[in-house]
Amino acid sequence: MGVAKRSRKPVASDPTRIEKVELHQHVDGSIPVPLTWQLMKRHGLNPVETMTQMEKLLALQNGEEGTLLSYLDKFQYPLWITQFYENIARVVEAIVEEAHQNHVRLLELRYSPIIHTFAGLTLRQTISAALSGINRAKARYPIRAGLIIIAMRQHGPHIAKILARSAVSEGQQFHERTGVIGFDVAGAERGNPPKLFKEAYTIARIGGLGLTIHAGEDEGPHALWQAIDVLGVTRIGHGCSAIRDKALLRRLARDKILIECCITSNYQTGAVKRGRPHPIFTFLEYGIPVAICTDNTTVSGTDQNLENKRLAQRLSVSQLARIHQNAGAFSFIRSGKGEA
Numbered sequence: 001m002g003v004a005k006r007s008r009k010p011v012a013s014d015p016t017r018i019e020k021v022e023l024h025q026h027v028d029g030s031i032p033v034p035l036t037w038q039l040m041k042r043h044g045l046n047p048v049e050t051m052t053q054m055e056k057l058l059a060l061q062n063g064e065e066g067t068l069l070s071y072l073d074k075f076q077y078p079l080w081i082t083q084f085y086e087n088i089a090r091v092v093e094a095i096v097e098e099a100h101q102n103h104v105r106l107l108e109l110r111y112s113p114i115i116h117t118f119a120g121l122t123l124r125q126t127i128s129a130a131l132s133g134i135n136r137a138k139a140r141y142p143i144r145a146g147l148i149i150i151a152m153r154q155h156g157p158h159i160a161k162i163l164a165r166s167a168v169s170e171g172q173q174f175h176e177r178t179g180v181i182g183f184d185v186a187g188a189e190r191g192n193p194p195k196l197f198k199e200a201y202t203i204a205r206i207g208g209l210g211l212t213i214h215a216g217e218d219e220g221p222h223a224l225w226q227a228i229d230v231l232g233v234t235r236i237g238h239g240c241s242a243i244r245d246k247a248l249l250r251r252l253a254r255d256k257i258l259i260e261c262c263i264t265s266n267y268q269t270g271a272v273k274r275g276r277p278h279p280i281f282t283f284l285e286y287g288i289p290v291a292i293c294t295d296n297t298t299v300s301g302t303d304q305n306l307e308n309k310r311l312a313q314r315l316s317v318s319q320l321a322r323i324h325q326n327a328g329a330f331s332f333i334r335s336g337k338g339e340a
Protein backbone atom coordinates (compact mmCIF):
# COMPACT_ATOMS: atom_id res chain seq x y z
CA MET A 1 0.00 0.00 0.00
CA GLY A 2 2.71 2.41 1.07
CA VAL A 3 4.74 1.77 -2.08
CA ALA A 4 1.70 2.21 -4.29
CA LYS A 5 0.86 5.45 -2.54
CA ARG A 6 4.35 6.87 -2.91
CA SER A 7 4.50 5.98 -6.61
CA ARG A 8 1.34 7.96 -7.38
CA LYS A 9 2.17 11.55 -8.13
CA PRO A 10 -0.11 14.12 -6.52
CA VAL A 11 -2.61 15.83 -8.83
CA ALA A 12 -0.63 19.05 -8.50
CA SER A 13 2.21 17.65 -10.59
CA ASP A 14 0.53 15.07 -12.78
CA PRO A 15 -1.58 16.28 -15.73
CA THR A 16 -2.96 12.80 -16.31
CA ARG A 17 -4.81 12.91 -12.99
CA ILE A 18 -6.73 16.10 -13.72
CA GLU A 19 -10.48 15.63 -14.03
CA LYS A 20 -11.01 16.46 -17.67
CA VAL A 21 -13.71 17.97 -19.82
CA GLU A 22 -13.74 16.87 -23.47
CA LEU A 23 -15.91 19.02 -25.71
CA HIS A 24 -14.65 18.06 -29.19
CA GLN A 25 -14.20 14.41 -30.04
CA HIS A 26 -15.42 12.61 -33.16
CA VAL A 27 -16.78 9.08 -32.95
CA ASP A 28 -15.46 7.92 -36.33
CA GLY A 29 -11.91 9.10 -35.69
CA SER A 30 -11.75 7.75 -32.14
CA ILE A 31 -12.66 4.07 -32.35
CA PRO A 32 -9.97 2.04 -30.55
CA VAL A 33 -7.87 0.20 -33.17
CA PRO A 34 -8.30 -3.30 -31.63
CA LEU A 35 -12.09 -2.90 -31.77
CA THR A 36 -12.05 -1.69 -35.38
CA TRP A 37 -9.86 -4.66 -36.21
CA GLN A 38 -12.11 -7.09 -34.39
CA LEU A 39 -15.26 -5.81 -36.13
CA MET A 40 -13.57 -5.74 -39.52
CA LYS A 41 -12.43 -9.33 -39.12
CA ARG A 42 -15.86 -10.43 -37.97
CA HIS A 43 -17.52 -8.92 -41.04
CA GLY A 44 -14.71 -10.01 -43.39
CA LEU A 45 -13.91 -6.41 -44.24
CA ASN A 46 -10.24 -6.16 -43.29
CA PRO A 47 -8.27 -4.67 -46.20
CA VAL A 48 -4.92 -5.82 -44.74
CA GLU A 49 -3.74 -8.92 -42.89
CA THR A 50 -2.59 -7.61 -39.51
CA MET A 51 -3.78 -5.14 -36.91
CA THR A 52 -0.44 -3.31 -37.12
CA GLN A 53 -0.98 -2.73 -40.84
CA MET A 54 -4.54 -1.66 -40.08
CA GLU A 55 -3.37 0.86 -37.51
CA LYS A 56 -1.29 2.57 -40.21
CA LEU A 57 -4.42 3.01 -42.29
CA LEU A 58 -6.44 4.37 -39.36
CA ALA A 59 -3.92 6.72 -37.75
CA LEU A 60 -2.27 9.62 -39.55
CA GLN A 61 1.33 8.73 -40.43
CA ASN A 62 4.23 11.21 -40.48
CA GLY A 63 4.38 11.46 -44.28
CA GLU A 64 0.65 12.12 -44.49
CA GLU A 65 0.62 15.27 -42.39
CA GLY A 66 0.01 18.77 -43.63
CA THR A 67 -3.49 19.13 -45.06
CA LEU A 68 -7.03 18.89 -43.77
CA LEU A 69 -8.06 16.78 -46.74
CA SER A 70 -5.46 14.07 -46.13
CA TYR A 71 -6.53 14.04 -42.48
CA LEU A 72 -10.18 13.59 -43.48
CA ASP A 73 -9.16 10.67 -45.71
CA LYS A 74 -8.58 8.61 -42.56
CA PHE A 75 -12.30 8.47 -41.89
CA GLN A 76 -13.11 6.08 -44.73
CA TYR A 77 -12.21 2.76 -43.10
CA PRO A 78 -14.11 3.23 -39.83
CA LEU A 79 -17.24 3.88 -41.89
CA TRP A 80 -17.12 0.33 -43.23
CA ILE A 81 -18.07 -1.02 -39.82
CA THR A 82 -20.20 1.79 -38.42
CA GLN A 83 -23.17 1.18 -40.72
CA PHE A 84 -24.85 -1.27 -38.36
CA TYR A 85 -26.79 -0.45 -35.20
CA GLU A 86 -24.98 -2.78 -32.84
CA ASN A 87 -21.54 -1.84 -34.17
CA ILE A 88 -22.28 1.86 -33.70
CA ALA A 89 -23.46 1.33 -30.13
CA ARG A 90 -20.43 -0.84 -29.43
CA VAL A 91 -17.80 1.60 -30.75
CA VAL A 92 -19.40 4.53 -28.94
CA GLU A 93 -19.44 2.57 -25.69
CA ALA A 94 -15.73 1.76 -26.14
CA ILE A 95 -14.86 5.41 -26.80
CA VAL A 96 -16.66 6.56 -23.65
CA GLU A 97 -14.91 3.83 -21.68
CA GLU A 98 -11.50 4.90 -22.96
CA ALA A 99 -12.25 8.55 -22.16
CA HIS A 100 -13.20 7.56 -18.64
CA GLN A 101 -9.85 5.78 -18.26
CA ASN A 102 -8.18 9.08 -19.18
CA HIS A 103 -9.98 10.84 -16.31
CA VAL A 104 -12.54 12.49 -18.59
CA ARG A 105 -15.53 13.29 -16.41
CA LEU A 106 -17.60 15.19 -18.97
CA LEU A 107 -17.59 14.03 -22.59
CA GLU A 108 -19.26 15.47 -25.65
CA LEU A 109 -18.95 13.12 -28.61
CA ARG A 110 -19.86 14.20 -32.11
CA TYR A 111 -21.04 12.27 -35.07
CA SER A 112 -22.59 12.75 -38.50
CA PRO A 113 -25.56 10.39 -38.78
CA ILE A 114 -25.96 10.63 -42.54
CA ILE A 115 -22.69 8.86 -43.28
CA HIS A 116 -23.94 5.93 -41.20
CA THR A 117 -26.97 5.23 -43.36
CA PHE A 118 -25.22 3.45 -46.26
CA ALA A 119 -26.52 0.02 -45.23
CA GLY A 120 -30.09 1.18 -44.74
CA LEU A 121 -30.28 2.53 -41.19
CA THR A 122 -32.43 5.65 -40.96
CA LEU A 123 -31.05 8.91 -39.59
CA ARG A 124 -33.04 8.43 -36.40
CA GLN A 125 -31.75 4.88 -35.98
CA THR A 126 -28.13 5.93 -36.36
CA ILE A 127 -28.60 8.65 -33.75
CA SER A 128 -30.32 6.30 -31.38
CA ALA A 129 -27.54 3.70 -31.85
CA ALA A 130 -24.94 6.25 -30.74
CA LEU A 131 -27.09 7.36 -27.78
CA SER A 132 -27.51 3.74 -26.80
CA GLY A 133 -23.72 3.27 -26.73
CA ILE A 134 -23.34 6.30 -24.48
CA ASN A 135 -26.06 5.02 -22.16
CA ARG A 136 -24.44 1.61 -21.88
CA ALA A 137 -21.14 3.22 -20.89
CA LYS A 138 -22.82 5.62 -18.47
CA ALA A 139 -24.39 2.66 -16.70
CA ARG A 140 -20.86 1.41 -15.97
CA TYR A 141 -18.85 4.57 -15.39
CA PRO A 142 -19.44 7.84 -13.56
CA ILE A 143 -19.24 10.16 -16.54
CA ARG A 144 -21.50 12.86 -17.96
CA ALA A 145 -21.84 12.49 -21.70
CA GLY A 146 -23.86 13.73 -24.63
CA LEU A 147 -23.99 13.67 -28.42
CA ILE A 148 -23.51 16.52 -30.90
CA ILE A 149 -24.91 16.00 -34.39
CA ILE A 150 -22.71 17.04 -37.30
CA ALA A 151 -23.79 18.10 -40.75
CA MET A 152 -21.03 17.66 -43.33
CA ARG A 153 -20.29 20.84 -45.27
CA GLN A 154 -19.80 19.03 -48.57
CA HIS A 155 -23.36 17.67 -48.40
CA GLY A 156 -24.69 21.20 -48.61
CA PRO A 157 -27.13 23.39 -46.69
CA HIS A 158 -30.28 21.41 -47.52
CA ILE A 159 -29.03 18.15 -45.99
CA ALA A 160 -27.80 20.21 -43.03
CA LYS A 161 -31.35 21.39 -42.39
CA ILE A 162 -32.64 17.82 -42.49
CA LEU A 163 -29.95 16.83 -39.99
CA ALA A 164 -30.74 19.76 -37.74
CA ARG A 165 -34.36 18.59 -37.61
CA SER A 166 -33.31 15.02 -36.84
CA ALA A 167 -31.00 16.31 -34.13
CA VAL A 168 -33.77 18.38 -32.56
CA SER A 169 -36.15 15.43 -32.59
CA GLU A 170 -33.66 13.49 -30.46
CA GLY A 171 -32.87 16.48 -28.24
CA GLN A 172 -31.91 15.88 -24.62
CA GLN A 173 -35.14 17.51 -23.47
CA PHE A 174 -37.03 14.52 -24.90
CA HIS A 175 -34.89 11.85 -23.27
CA GLU A 176 -34.79 10.46 -19.78
CA ARG A 177 -31.20 9.39 -20.41
CA THR A 178 -28.70 10.69 -23.00
CA GLY A 179 -30.01 12.83 -25.83
CA VAL A 180 -28.63 15.07 -28.53
CA ILE A 181 -27.10 18.18 -26.99
CA GLY A 182 -25.76 20.21 -29.89
CA PHE A 183 -25.34 20.88 -33.59
CA ASP A 184 -22.12 21.27 -35.59
CA VAL A 185 -20.94 21.62 -39.18
CA ALA A 186 -17.68 19.92 -40.19
CA GLY A 187 -15.80 18.69 -43.25
CA ALA A 188 -13.93 20.42 -46.06
CA GLU A 189 -13.96 24.08 -45.03
CA ARG A 190 -12.89 25.81 -48.23
CA GLY A 191 -15.70 26.64 -50.60
CA ASN A 192 -18.38 25.96 -47.98
CA PRO A 193 -18.62 29.12 -45.84
CA PRO A 194 -20.59 29.12 -42.57
CA LYS A 195 -23.29 31.49 -43.87
CA LEU A 196 -24.59 28.72 -46.16
CA PHE A 197 -25.82 26.92 -43.06
CA LYS A 198 -27.78 29.75 -41.48
CA GLU A 199 -31.18 28.06 -41.73
CA ALA A 200 -29.87 24.80 -40.29
CA TYR A 201 -28.50 26.70 -37.28
CA THR A 202 -31.78 28.53 -36.85
CA ILE A 203 -33.61 25.19 -36.69
CA ALA A 204 -31.08 23.85 -34.18
CA ARG A 205 -31.25 26.97 -32.00
CA ILE A 206 -35.05 27.06 -31.91
CA GLY A 207 -34.96 23.37 -31.08
CA GLY A 208 -32.87 24.07 -28.00
CA LEU A 209 -29.54 22.65 -29.16
CA GLY A 210 -26.14 24.10 -28.34
CA LEU A 211 -24.34 25.55 -31.37
CA THR A 212 -20.77 24.97 -32.42
CA ILE A 213 -19.00 24.81 -35.80
CA HIS A 214 -15.66 23.77 -37.28
CA ALA A 215 -14.22 27.07 -38.48
CA GLY A 216 -10.86 28.75 -38.92
CA GLU A 217 -9.06 25.44 -39.33
CA ASP A 218 -8.48 25.70 -43.08
CA GLU A 219 -9.97 29.18 -43.64
CA GLY A 220 -9.18 32.70 -42.46
CA PRO A 221 -10.75 34.82 -39.71
CA HIS A 222 -13.71 35.76 -41.93
CA ALA A 223 -15.07 32.24 -41.38
CA LEU A 224 -15.14 32.85 -37.64
CA TRP A 225 -16.82 36.25 -37.98
CA GLN A 226 -19.53 34.59 -40.06
CA ALA A 227 -19.95 31.76 -37.59
CA ILE A 228 -20.46 34.26 -34.77
CA ASP A 229 -22.48 36.96 -36.54
CA VAL A 230 -24.56 34.87 -38.94
CA LEU A 231 -24.96 31.55 -37.13
CA GLY A 232 -24.80 32.71 -33.52
CA VAL A 233 -22.52 29.93 -32.29
CA THR A 234 -21.30 30.02 -28.70
CA ARG A 235 -18.37 27.69 -29.37
CA ILE A 236 -15.98 27.19 -32.27
CA GLY A 237 -14.01 24.08 -33.18
CA HIS A 238 -10.31 24.84 -33.87
CA GLY A 239 -10.57 28.57 -34.66
CA CYS A 240 -6.81 28.69 -35.28
CA SER A 241 -6.89 31.54 -37.80
CA ALA A 242 -8.40 33.89 -35.19
CA ILE A 243 -4.87 34.81 -34.11
CA ARG A 244 -4.53 36.79 -37.36
CA ASP A 245 -7.29 39.24 -36.34
CA LYS A 246 -6.99 41.20 -33.10
CA ALA A 247 -10.54 42.59 -33.35
CA LEU A 248 -11.81 39.04 -33.60
CA LEU A 249 -9.76 37.96 -30.58
CA ARG A 250 -11.28 40.82 -28.58
CA ARG A 251 -14.76 39.84 -29.75
CA LEU A 252 -14.26 36.19 -28.76
CA ALA A 253 -13.10 37.34 -25.33
CA ARG A 254 -15.89 39.90 -24.90
CA ASP A 255 -18.66 37.50 -25.87
CA LYS A 256 -17.04 34.55 -24.09
CA ILE A 257 -17.08 32.33 -27.14
CA LEU A 258 -15.19 29.17 -26.34
CA ILE A 259 -12.59 27.75 -28.69
CA GLU A 260 -12.37 23.96 -28.74
CA CYS A 261 -8.58 23.58 -29.15
CA CYS A 262 -7.24 20.34 -30.62
CA ILE A 263 -3.48 20.74 -30.36
CA THR A 264 -2.11 17.56 -31.98
CA SER A 265 -4.74 17.55 -34.72
CA ASN A 266 -4.06 21.19 -35.61
CA TYR A 267 -0.41 20.47 -36.34
CA GLN A 268 -1.32 17.36 -38.32
CA THR A 269 -3.79 19.18 -40.59
CA GLY A 270 -1.47 22.13 -41.08
CA ALA A 271 -3.90 24.50 -39.33
CA VAL A 272 -0.87 25.39 -37.19
CA LYS A 273 2.58 25.15 -38.77
CA ARG A 274 5.20 22.98 -37.07
CA GLY A 275 7.53 25.04 -34.93
CA ARG A 276 4.95 27.75 -34.26
CA PRO A 277 3.31 28.05 -30.85
CA HIS A 278 -0.28 26.85 -30.74
CA PRO A 279 -2.89 29.67 -30.76
CA ILE A 280 -4.28 28.40 -27.43
CA PHE A 281 -1.62 30.50 -25.68
CA THR A 282 -2.78 33.67 -27.44
CA PHE A 283 -6.40 32.79 -26.67
CA LEU A 284 -5.52 32.45 -22.98
CA GLU A 285 -3.68 35.81 -23.01
CA TYR A 286 -6.79 37.49 -24.43
CA GLY A 287 -9.06 35.85 -21.85
CA ILE A 288 -10.88 33.74 -24.44
CA PRO A 289 -12.41 30.60 -22.95
CA VAL A 290 -10.78 27.43 -24.27
CA ALA A 291 -11.25 23.69 -24.00
CA ILE A 292 -8.48 21.12 -24.43
CA CYS A 293 -9.77 18.54 -26.88
CA THR A 294 -8.51 15.47 -28.73
CA ASP A 295 -10.54 15.78 -31.97
CA ASN A 296 -9.82 12.15 -32.99
CA THR A 297 -7.92 9.93 -30.61
CA THR A 298 -7.27 7.20 -33.21
CA VAL A 299 -6.56 9.31 -36.31
CA SER A 300 -4.40 11.73 -34.31
CA GLY A 301 -2.79 9.02 -32.16
CA THR A 302 -3.57 10.91 -28.99
CA ASP A 303 -5.80 10.99 -25.91
CA GLN A 304 -6.72 13.46 -23.19
CA ASN A 305 -3.72 12.52 -21.05
CA LEU A 306 -1.27 13.05 -23.93
CA GLU A 307 -2.82 16.41 -24.89
CA ASN A 308 -2.54 17.64 -21.32
CA LYS A 309 1.02 16.37 -20.95
CA ARG A 310 1.93 18.23 -24.12
CA LEU A 311 0.48 21.47 -22.77
CA ALA A 312 2.08 20.90 -19.37
CA GLN A 313 5.39 21.87 -21.00
CA ARG A 314 4.15 25.48 -20.94
CA LEU A 315 1.20 25.55 -18.52
CA SER A 316 1.12 24.48 -14.90
CA VAL A 317 -1.04 21.56 -13.87
CA SER A 318 -3.24 23.89 -11.85
CA GLN A 319 -3.72 26.10 -14.94
CA LEU A 320 -4.69 23.03 -16.92
CA ALA A 321 -7.11 21.92 -14.22
CA ARG A 322 -8.71 25.38 -14.25
CA ILE A 323 -9.11 25.27 -18.03
CA HIS A 324 -11.01 21.99 -17.75
CA GLN A 325 -13.13 23.28 -14.90
CA ASN A 326 -14.04 26.46 -16.79
CA ALA A 327 -14.74 24.50 -20.00
CA GLY A 328 -17.33 22.48 -18.10
CA ALA A 329 -19.49 25.61 -17.84
CA PHE A 330 -19.64 25.72 -21.66
CA SER A 331 -20.91 22.17 -22.03
CA PHE A 332 -24.16 21.74 -23.93
CA ILE A 333 -25.20 18.99 -21.52
CA ARG A 334 -28.00 20.19 -19.29
CA SER A 335 -28.25 18.83 -15.81
CA GLY A 336 -31.37 17.05 -14.69
CA LYS A 337 -33.16 15.32 -17.52
CA GLY A 338 -30.80 13.36 -19.72
CA GLU A 339 -28.46 13.00 -16.80
CA ALA A 340 -29.74 9.74 -15.39
Ligand SMILES: [Zn+2]
Nearest residue numbers: 026214237295
Ligand atom coordinates in the same frame (compact mmCIF):
# COMPACT_ATOMS: atom_id res chain seq x y z
ZN1 LIG B 1 -13.25 18.13 -35.33
